Amino acid sequence: TTKKVLMLPGDGIGPEVMRQVQRVMDWMAKKRNVNFEITEGLIGGASIDAHNNPLTDETLADAMAADAVLLGAVGGPKWDDLPFDIKPERGLLKIRKEMGLFANLRPALVFDALVGASTLKEEVVKGLDIMILRELTGGIYFGQPRGIEERDGVRTGFNTLVYSEPEVERIARVAFDMAMKRDKRLCSVDKANVLESTVLWREVVERVAKDFPEVEVSHMYVDNASMQLVRNPKQFDVMVTTNMFGDILSDCAAMLTGSLGMLPSASLGAADADGKRKALYEPVHGSAPDIAGQDIANPLATILSFAMMLRYSFDMGDDATLIENAVQNVLKGGLRTGDIMQPGMAKVSTTVMGESLINE
Amino acid sequence: TTKKVLMLPGDGIGPEVMRQVQRVMDWMAKKRNVNFEITEGLIGGASIDAHNNPLTDETLADAMAADAVLLGAVGGPKWDDLPFDIKPERGLLKIRKEMGLFANLRPALVFDALVGASTLKEEVVKGLDIMILRELTGGIYFGQPRGIEERDGVRTGFNTLVYSEPEVERIARVAFDMAMKRDKRLCSVDKANVLESTVLWREVVERVAKDFPEVEVSHMYVDNASMQLVRNPKQFDVMVTTNMFGDILSDCAAMLTGSLGMLPSASLGAADADGKRKALYEPVHGSAPDIAGQDIANPLATILSFAMMLRYSFDMGDDATLIENAVQNVLKGGLRTGDIMQPGMAKVSTTVMGESLINE
Numbered sequence: 001t002t003k004k005v006l007m008l009p010g011d012g013i014g015p016e017v018m019r020q021v022q023r024v025m026d027w028m029a030k031k032r033n034v035n036f037e038i039t040e041g042l043i044g045g046a047s048i049d050a051h052n053n054p055l056t057d058e059t060l061a062d063a064m065a066a067d068a069v070l071l072g073a074v075g076g077p078k079w080d081d082l083p084f085d086i087k088p089e090r091g092l093l094k095i096r097k098e099m100g101l102f103a104n105l106r107p108a109l110v111f112d113a114l115v116g117a118s119t120l121k122e123e124v125v126k127g128l129d130i131m132i133l134r135e136l137t138g139g140i141y142f143g144q145p146r147g148i149e150e151r152d153g154v155r156t157g158f159n160t161l162v163y164s165e166p167e168v169e170r171i172a173r174v175a176f177d178m179a180m181k182r183d184k185r186l187c188s189v190d191k192a193n194v195l196e197s198t199v200l201w202r203e204v205v206e207r208v209a210k211d212f213p214e215v216e217v218s219h220m221y222v223d224n225a226s227m228q229l230v231r232n233p234k235q236f237d238v239m240v241t242t243n244m245f246g247d248i249l250s251d252c253a254a255m256l257t258g259s260l261g262m263l264p265s266a267s268l269g270a271a272d273a274d275g276k277r278k279a280l281y282e283p284v285h286g287s288a289p290d291i292a293g294q295d296i297a298n299p300l301a302t303i304l305s306f307a308m309m310l311r312y313s314f315d316m317g318d319d320a321t322l323i324e325n326a327v328q329n330v331l332k333g334g335l336r337t338g339d340i341m342q343p344g345m346a347k348v349s350t351t352v353m354g355e356s357l358i359n360e
Numbered sequence: 361t362t363k364k365v366l367m368l369p370g371d372g373i374g375p376e377v378m379r380q381v382q383r384v385m386d387w388m389a390k391k392r393n394v395n396f397e398i399t400e401g402l403i404g405g406a407s408i409d410a411h412n413n414p415l416t417d418e419t420l421a422d423a424m425a426a427d428a429v430l431l432g433a434v435g436g437p438k439w440d441d442l443p444f445d446i447k448p449e450r451g452l453l454k455i456r457k458e459m460g461l462f463a464n465l466r467p468a469l470v471f472d473a474l475v476g477a478s479t480l481k482e483e484v485v486k487g488l489d490i491m492i493l494r495e496l497t498g499g500i501y502f503g504q505p506r507g508i509e510e511r512d513g514v515r516t517g518f519n520t521l522v523y524s525e526p527e528v529e530r531i532a533r534v535a536f537d538m539a540m541k542r543d544k545r546l547c548s549v550d551k552a553n554v555l556e557s558t559v560l561w562r563e564v565v566e567r568v569a570k571d572f573p574e575v576e577v578s579h580m581y582v583d584n585a586s587m588q589l590v591r592n593p594k595q596f597d598v599m600v601t602t603n604m605f606g607d608i609l610s611d612c613a614a615m616l617t618g619s620l621g622m623l624p625s626a627s628l629g630a631a632d633a634d635g636k637r638k639a640l641y642e643p644v645h646g647s648a649p650d651i652a653g654q655d656i657a658n659p660l661a662t663i664l665s666f667a668m669m670l671r672y673s674f675d676m677g678d679d680a681t682l683i684e685n686a687v688q689n690v691l692k693g694g695l696r697t698g699d700i701m702q703p704g705m706a707k708v709s710t711t712v713m714g715e716s717l718i719n720e
């Protein structure tokens with residue numbers, strides 16, 4: 001069976017890191033007889049430039065028809081001054097929502113070879129391996145009503161944070177499933193001492209917990225969680241939280257590793273009758289417009305996102321591991337792109353990094 | 361003129377750290393002829409136990425009549441299972457709201473003697489001195505509508521994030537004033553690429569900026585801010601943000617210093633015709649019920665909160681500096697409470713720490 005993959009390179013360094021994934025896919029087709037049927041599409045600024053729209057119906061239809069989507073990155077200063085409604089980010093939010101990608105998996109992993117890149121002391125982060133589950137299609141990102149209007153003559157901006165029981169339940173189930181495959185510890189992060197919406201969140205997580213008696217569950221307020229990530233991140237295994245808190249905490253956790261250019265992510269929808277989920281994979285890093293087009297960006301986060309695709313969309317865990325090991329080996333061999341450069345290592349280009357990975 | 365101070369020791373370690381402040385006040389009365397008229401009151405769990413109410417009208421009236429309020433800490437497992445509406449936290453939120461304390465000042469400061477206590481590398485945090493301005497009486501903490509209800513047969517929790525122009529403007533002005541007294545750099549944190557309420561926030565900050573041409577202003581998305589605090593916290597001077605983002609980021613910043621037991625905070629209201637502001641001072645740390653009553657808690661954050669009171673409520677900057685220097689000296693002398701204990705230092709009790717400070 002061919003695997004239908006939609007590639008959305010996006011903006012900034014998106015296209016050049018995506019090219020290295022393409023090479024890995026070519027290698028897999030040739031050497032391991034894995035066939036991908038690849039479509040390319042536009043999203044974000046690139047789509048605005050071509051169609052005045054950060055996500056066209058055509059690209060969306062391609063995404064819905066694909067088995068998996070791989071995204072580079074969106075946004076850049078060129079489109080910063082556009083009105084709120086047609087900014088590049090809108091394309092990203094729309095594709096998540098329309099594809100129903102409610103479960104965002106953001107691993108924060110410290111690679112042994114890169115432990116020195118963290119701003120935290122080695123003993124605090126060595127071996128760190130957290131999985132953050134962020135709810136991605138609900139909460140304050142999508143809640144209605146929202147806007148800016150005059151109220152009694154005063155301009156007022158408002159947004160709505162809203163979660164229903166089924167929305168919380170489905171992300172909680174993914175989180176517990178994930179915990180079962182890992183160290184069986186789940187920390188749910190909320191602000192139940194202030195926000196009623198997260199009182200409900202906590203209740204639902206507690207209810208779902210009954211179906212997973214082996215998982216050790218804890219609840220933490222978001223302010224404490226942001227402290228604990230800095231104080232002792234290794235206390236966590238799986239964390240699950242709302243869209244907004246997940247945005248903040250997963251970026252904090254990513255930065256603890258010191259190597260943003262290394263971190264992949266996956267966004268998954270609900271399983272259909274055949275157990276298949278709509279899925280989009282993307283690196284955690286942004287479009288880095290300042291270094292775009294110079295062949296110096298780190299392609300490993302996008303390649304690792306592709307590995308996640310193999311694991312979660314195509315049940316090809318062995319091939320995913322093959323790629324992940326190749327990444328470890330390339331790092332052990334001393335190759336580094338600029339973002340993870342350390343004294344005594346060899347600084348290489350985007351292209352050379354991709355090539356070395358394939359050789360591994 | 362006597363200075364009317366309301367002391368609210370609260371729960372857990374609150375009363376014992378407050379006792380050390382009391383000693384500093386006694387010393388000031390005797391040695392420097394500064395007279396405080398002190399009232400005591402209940403808040404949080406202590407008030408629930410006595411009156412079934414985390415903040416009585418009487419305590420609130422005392423707070424309104426005082427020149428300044430000093431608070432210990434509220435909350436603890438004893439009251440964790442109470443319904444949302446009568447939890448200890450409600451007392452804290454109510455006193456902030458009723459007193460109109462919209463400007464929460466949360467310094468994150470690394471004391472030279474304690475730089476080793478941080479989980480971050482010494483070069484990343486040595487000399488760190490950030491001031492976070494958190495909006496404290498608006499945003500999602502207080503927005504209406506809020507609650508949990510059935511919608512089409514589905515239980516749904518909801519909260520409202522709302523900011524009006526005047527609300528943003530007054531906190532922005534405090535932030536710019538603060539920046540003028542410091543390094544003239546202000547970073548406003550929002551999520552203007554997703555939340556309309558913070559599009560308005562950003563607009564208002566930009567407008568107020570015109571009145572402070574000497575201040576270098578930047579805007580940062582909250583996810584990036586949480587990364588940048590970990591990556592390179594010293595890039596910041598003053599940060600200003602919403603109630604919810606401020607809750608998360610100020611705790612993250614506090615933990616970067618490695619010594620939560622050292623950090624004070626101030627919450628200020630609007631200036632009246634005489635330029636006086638309602639004010640409440642409290643340590644950043646919580647009520648630490650696990651170590652309460654053992655005379656081992658660190659009283660320095662509360663003593664430093666009292667120093668902030670001298671500076672901001674009583675225009676006694678010199679006396680504030682006197683206390684702050686005494687804290688530095690006690691630390692240099694090698695005394696440590698358990699929370700900041702390091703090899704080779706002398707571990708002391710709450711009482712001894714207070715005493716040593718007074719001797720200094």
Ligand SMILES: CC(C)[C@H](C(=O)O)[C@@H](O)C(=O)O
Pocket residue numbers: 089092093247553554583
């Ligand atoms: C670009 C932005 C809308 C997006 C988000 O906030 O979800 C990004 O920060 C992310 O985390 O993927």
Ligand SMILES: CC(C)[C@H](C(=O)O)[C@@H](O)C(=O)O
Pocket residue numbers: 193194223449452453607
């Ligand atoms: C106790 C809680 C309501 C409070 C808050 O969220 O404001 C606390 O976390 C704080 O930061 O002072």
